[in-house]
Amino acid sequence: xxxxxxxxxEEDLRDLVAQRLEREGFKTLHAADGLTGQKLATxxxxxxxxxxxxxxxxxxxxxxxxxxxxxxxxxxxxxxxTARSGLDEKITGLELGADDFMTKPFSPKExxxxxxxxxxxxxSIDAGSTVEVGEFRLDKNSxxxxxxxxxxxxTSTEFKLLLSLIExxxxxxxxxxxxQQVWGYSEQIQTRTLDTHIKRLRAKLGxxxxxxxxxxxxxxxxxxxxxxPEG
Amino acid sequence: xxxxxxxxxEEDLRDLVAQRLEREGFKTLHAADGLTGQKLATxxxxxxxxxxxxxxxxxxxxxxxxxxxxxxxxxxxxxxxTARSGLDEKITGLELGADDFMTKPFSPKExxxxxxxxxxxxxSIDAGSTVEVGEFRLDKNSxxxxxxxxxxxxTSTEFKLLLSLIExxxxxxxxxxxxQQVWGYSEQIQTRTLDTHIKRLRAKLGxxxxxxxxxxxxxxxxxxxxxxPEG
DNA sequence: TTCCAATGTGACGGATTTGTAAAGAAACTC
DNA sequence: GAGTTTCTTTACAAATCCGTCACATTGGAA
Numbered sequence: 001x002x003x004x005x006x007x008x009x010e011e012d013l014r015d016l017v018a019q020r021l022e023r024e025g026f027k028t029l030h031a032a033d034g035l036t037g038q039k040l041a042t043x044x045x046x047x048x049x050x051x052x053x054x055x056x057x058x059x060x061x062x063x064x065x066x067x068x069x070x071x072x073x074x075x076x077x078x079x080x081x082t083a084r085s086g087l088d089e090k091i092t093g094l095e096l097g098a099d100d101f102m103t104k105p106f107s108p109k110e111x112x113x114x115x116x117x118x119x120x121x122x123x124s125i126d127a128g129s130t131v132e133v134g135e136f137r138l139d140k141n142s143x144x145x146x147x148x149x150x151x152x153x154x155t156s157t158e159f160k161l162l163l164s165l166i167e168x169x170x171x172x173x174x175x176x177x178x179x180q181q182v183w184g185y186s187e188q189i190q191t192r193t194l195d196t197h198i199k200r201l202r203a204k205l206g207x208x209x210x211x212x213x214x215x216x217x218x219x220x221x222x223x224x225x226x227x228x229p230e231g
Numbered sequence: 232x233x234x235x236x237x238x239x240x241e242e243d244l245r246d247l248v249a250q251r252l253e254r255e256g257f258k259t260l261h262a263a264d265g266l267t268g269q270k271l272a273t274x275x276x277x278x279x280x281x282x283x284x285x286x287x288x289x290x291x292x293x294x295x296x297x298x299x300x301x302x303x304x305x306x307x308x309x310x311x312x313t314a315r316s317g318l319d320e321k322i323t324g325l326e327l328g329a330d331d332f333m334t335k336p337f338s339p340k341e342x343x344x345x346x347x348x349x350x351x352x353x354x355s356i357d358a359g360s361t362v363e364v365g366e367f368r369l370d371k372n373s374x375x376x377x378x379x380x381x382x383x384x385x386t387s388t389e390f391k392l393l394l395s396l397i398e399x400x401x402x403x404x405x406x407x408x409x410x411q412q413v414w415g416y417s418e419q420i421q422t423r424t425l426d427t428h429i430k431r432l433r434a435k436l437g438x439x440x441x442x443x444x445x446x447x448x449x450x451x452x453x454x455x456x457x458x459x460p461e462g
Numbered sequence: 463t464t465c466c467a468a469t470g471t472g473a474c475g476g477a478t479t480t481g482t483a484a485a486g487a488a489a490c491t492c
Numbered sequence: 493g494a495g496t497t498t499c500t501t502t503a504c505a506a507a508t509c510c511g512t513c514a515c516a517t518t519g520g521a522a
Contacts, residue, residue: 168372170373171372172373172374173344177344215387216387217387218387221374
């Protein structure tokens with residue numbers, strides 16, 4: 001679960017945004033709890049910092065600069081919030097190392113989108129773009145498979161194939177469907193390409209290769225843990 | 232019965248997809264009936280929205296964004312359809328909160344699969360894909376039989392045969408009907424294939440083999456618990 | 463009971479499908 | 493353009509499934 005540090009001075013933002021982010025499955029920290037002066041106080045680094053530039057007490061620009069200087073926080077992406085929409089401010093913000101920029105007023109929905117966006121780039125974690133079934137985690141953006149914690153190297157064709165299978169766990173995907181979906185072939189073309197890729201995919205899945213089951217003269221089927229015999 | 236709202240501008244999509252979905256046991260609504268401007272007009276919320284991005288008149292992205300902003304519709308999963316397969320568009324779509332994404336051209340079959348897929352995740356129901364009678368549970372998607380908790384391996388022919396029998400528990404299926412339905416044979420062809428498969432099926436059903444009864448010179452009949460001779 | 467047609471049963475051969483490995487073709491990288 | 497990676501095709505081996513046969517058994521009609 002990604003952690004987001006919110007640095008601001010306004011109660012309303014804290015409530016609105018934090019609640020929203022938490023509902024979307026993020027963990028939030030607040031400046032008061034997470035920062036001492038301009039230094040990060042928590043043990044665990046947040047995955048993203050939401051920084052409000054318009055803070056009555058402090059100077060957001062300075063905070064940002066300091067965050068960037070500190071080796072512990074310099075790599076953490078920053079999403080900046082500002083009241084004015086001045087172009088210079090925006091440029092300054094991006095110069096300072098902000099990863100994205102939002103002008104008030106904004107909808108919480110949009111904030112969540114931008115947060116997701118940044119995290120996708122930096123963590124390749126995004127609820128909408130990953131498919132998780134059992135030990136399998138497929139990330140559609142990075143085209144990577146994490147299997148039981150280990151990263152497995154798949155080619156793009158293998159990835160698409162596995163994705164097609166895994167998107168409907170337990171369901172038999174007909175050969176024609178797969179050829180259509182993965183290769184864009186017409187459904188009744190005669191080729192052994194599919195078989196070959198299935199074999200290679202199974203090999204790369206190692207012990208989990210048996211999760212890809214053959215349904216003779218129909219197609220293939222992905223069987224995850226929940227669909228295993230005795231599920 | 233899950234309701235699906237289709238937001239598009241094309242007659243063909245409406246007909247093709249809607250008819251297919253309805254045949255699969257879903258109820259469909261159309262944008263014209265279900266949306267006023269970008270707001271949901273119907274009383275009953277749909278369980279899923281199928282949104283076509285390529286609409287001559289409207290801007291699909293905007294429609295999507297608005298749907299997401301409206302608290303009444305923000306939680307409803309969206310399946311996006313698009314003509315181009317551009318990655319940015321895909322990412323934009325997912326950012327906007329679409330739950331899945333399909334690029335035209337696609338097969339209606341695949342659409343149904345994805346719809347099922349999303350609904351399974353969100354509603355954890357799957358319309359009409361399983362037939363349950365007594366200890367027997369047949370899943371048309373996975374082509375698997377669960378019998379008294381145990382998974383039984385059936386070939387696709389055996390599966391079709393059992394399905395034909397079990398869809399009308401207690402009713403006698405004539406040999407001709409079965410040959411027609413399972414093998415596509417003409418009804419009065421002379422063959423022992425049916426007998427052989429019945430035998431193999433019974434063997435695989437083990438103790439439950441007796442649920443498949445012979446009706447001499449007519450055909451076969453599946454007898455579940457409630458239809459057993461002995462109450 | 464006797465007889466006959468229908469069905470059960472086991473085994474076989476063949477056809478089809480899939481697994482597997484390796485080689486050729488295409489795409490991509492440097 | 494050489495070398496690497498990935499994809500596709502090809503060829504052969506292995507597995508699976510199917511349909512038919514021969515024979516045994518059953519059940520009902522005469």
